[in-house]
Amino acid sequence: MKVLVTVKEVAEVGDDFAIEGTEIAESDLEYDLNEWDDYAIEAGVRLAEDGIADEVVALTIGPERSEETIRMALAKGADRAVRVWDDAIADSFLDVDTKVDLLEAVVDEEEPDLVLTGVQAADDAFGATGVALAERIGFEHAAVVNDLELDADAGVANVRRELEGGVEELTEVDVPAVLTVQTGLNEPRYASLRGIRQAQRKEIATKDLADVGLSPDDVEGALTVTSMYEPESESDAEIIEGDADEAAGRLAEVLREKGVEA
Amino acid sequence: MADPAVLAVAEHRRGELREVSFELLTAGRELADAIGGELHVAVVSGDVESHADSLNREGVDAIHTVPVGEEFDHSVYQGSVEALVDAHDPTTVLLPNSVNGLDYAPAVAESLGIPLVTDAIDVAYDDALTVTREQYGSKVETTLAVEGDRFALTIRGGEWPAATGTGEATVESFDVDVDPSDSGARVQGYEEVGGGDVDIADADVLVSVGRGIEEEENLELIFDLAEAMDATVSSSRPIVDNGWLPKNRQVGQSGKVVTPDVYLAIGISGAVQHVAGMKGSETIIAINTDPNAPIFDIADYGIVGDLFDVVPELIDDFE
Incomplete structure (x- = not known):
């Protein structure tokens, strides 16, 4: 069985940042592997280690900079990677439909049996690409999976979906399927030094729009960011000032007023 | 019955409507007023009659019940919503940004070929739809302009007040050709997690x-x-x-x-x-x-x- 894991390099914003137009200043962004995708990679690599998956391929949409991040997936055990990017999409907001356009072409070529994605990307948090991709490519799907047992012979994935309020749904999903992976599904490994060395020799194939059979007109999205701003703080918290000793002393008073007793 | 501006789809679990269902009615009414049209509500699976009663609150014009299956099954929800859109031609398909909402909203949008915006915290309509949402872990808010004359939206729970009062909605059963036994993702059961010695x-x-x-x-x-x-x-x-x-x-x-x-x-x-x-x-x-x-x-x-x-x-x- 072949497993495809979609990964995204996400932008993280520090405590202080500037907004320039409808974007955050590039110098205030730090890039990292999307947290949810880390769990998806781990799930894929474990399927390989358990002898269920023959090959684990990481797939990303991202500029050249994101190769550093996708190499993390390779260092953790993915066999090879595919990166899709084109200057024509560099400046636009990539909506779900456009991402699915780009992913679909690679899925058609790779013909995986199982696609693992993170539930959402930490930066724009749409939480929709995996399920939309499943619909496009005709796979079954399950969203927000926090437990996975794959029965390759029976052609089903037994999953738990993490619903709200501490309730889990136990579901049997026909394979081929797209599963969107929730944090906590497993314990993602750290890349070993050996893994990092090996990752340098693994292949990252790059594809532009023409390679995936699309034209710039095909990837004109329906969504445009028209403004970005810091939400006004609604805080009316009383901030307790002073050094740690003073602040803790005052806080202890407040806690006692509220009925905390030791 | 006039064409609805908004078709909102209620969510329930194990016999209870979830709170977000009533919030959808408020958001849906606001949007329907801005677009100029009716607010229709769909309730799919389970005890649809009793759910329709509860959902018949102020501002709801029509409720469509789909009495197929018991609990959430994404193929039943997807099939029902697509058939309802086909039959009633709403401008907006309004769904909860819940775990189950995200299990079928993207498939509905993809299948209908309409834009999707998830996790909306505010919406406005003035000839075109504008959606406010958060990015970068709530550090910024962005507004997104949406192109097209039909769209799918999921709204965050707790952002709109729950609708109140009693409505005068017509309640009609909607026939749709979906069969839960055809589903490729079959719910086997539910489990409460997080029990133990400490509550x-x-x-x-x-x-x-x-x-x-x-x-x-x-x-x-x-x-x-x-x-x-x-x-x-x-x-x-x-x-x-x-x-x-x-x-x-x-x-x-x-x-x-x-x-x-x-x-x-x-x-x-x-x-x-x-x-x-x-x-x-x-x-x-x-x-x-x-x-x-x-x-x-x-x-x-x-x-x-x-x-x-x-x-x-x-x-x-x-x-």
């Missing part, structure tokens, strides 16, 4: 710990404080994901909803999923290094500082 929902005072604690061995500091304060330890999601505390300690959307007298949040930034589980606490106190952390938006008292400096002092004060 954080019962505690009067919670000392709650988040990512700011950095290392598992540092949790000792939090347990020492809880002991000194005669409080119970709870946590945000990452602590449970890391396996440092069991699931029964988790506060938030996927964990427990708590309403203690005092909630002391230590090293918790206050992501929306966490806040959903503790905003009803009587007094909320936050200790965090980041003065812009969203936890301060709902806190009554705050210390902007390093928990590793403040907590030991606090333990001294109580010992």
Whole structure:
């Protein structure tokens, strides 16, 4: 069985940042592997280690900079990677439909049996690409999976979906399927030094729009960011000032007023 | 029956409509007024008659019931919503941004070939749709202009008030050719997780710990404080994901909803999923290094500082 894991390099914003137009200043962004995708990679690599998956391929949409991040997936055990990017999409907001356009072409070529994605990307948090991709490519799907047992012979994935309020749904999903992976599904490994060395020799194939059979007109999205701003703080918290000793002393008073007793 | 501006799809689980269903009615009415048209509501599976009764609140023009299946099945929901869109031609398909909403909304949008915006916290319509949502972990809000004359939207729970009153909606059963037994994802059952010896929902005072604690061995500091304060330890999601505390300690959307007298949040930034589980606490106190952390938006008292400096002092004060 072949497993495809979609990964995204996400932008993280520090405590202080500037907004320039409808974007955050590039110098205030730090890039990292999307947290949810880390769990998806781990799930894929474990399927390989358990002898269920023959090959684990990481797939990303991202500029050249994101190769550093996708190499993390390779260092953790993915066999090879595919990166899709084109200057024509560099400046636009990539909506779900456009991402699915780009992913679909690679899925058609790779013909995986199982696609693992993170539930959402930490930066724009749409939480929709995996399920939309499943619909496009005709796979079954399950969203927000926090437990996975794959029965390759029976052609089903037994999953738990993490619903709200501490309730889990136990579901049997026909394979081929797209599963969107929730944090906590497993314990993602750290890349070993050996893994990092090996990752340098693994292949990252790059594809532009023409390679995936699309034209710039095909990837004109329906969504445009028209403004970005810091939400006004609604805080009316009383901030307790002073050094740690003073602040803790005052806080202890407040806690006692509220009925905390030791 | 006029064409609806908005088709909202209710959500229920194990016999109960979820609160977001009533919030959808408020958001849906606002949007339907802005677009100029009716608000229709769909209720799919389960006891649709009784759910339709509950959903018949002020501002609802029509309710379509689809009496197929019992619990949520994404293929039944998807098939029903697509057939309803086909039959009634709404401008907006309005769905909850819930775990189940995200299990079928993207498939509906993809299949209908319409744009999707998820996790909306505000919407406006003036010849075109504009949606407000958060990005970068609630650090910024963005507005998105949506092209097209039909779109799918999922809304965040708790952002709109629940609709009230009694409506005069027509209630009609809708025939749709979907069969749960054809589904490729079959629900086998449900399980409550997070049981065990400690029930954080019962505690009067919670000392709650988040990512700011950095290392598992540092949790000792939090347990020492809880002991000194005669409080119970709870946590945000990452602590449970890391396996440092069991699931029964988790506060938030996927964990427990708590309403203690005092909630002391230590090293918790206050992501929306966490806040959903503790905003009803009587007094909320936050200790965090980041003065812009969203936890301060709902806190009554705050210390902007390093928990590793403040907590030991606090333990001294109580010992």
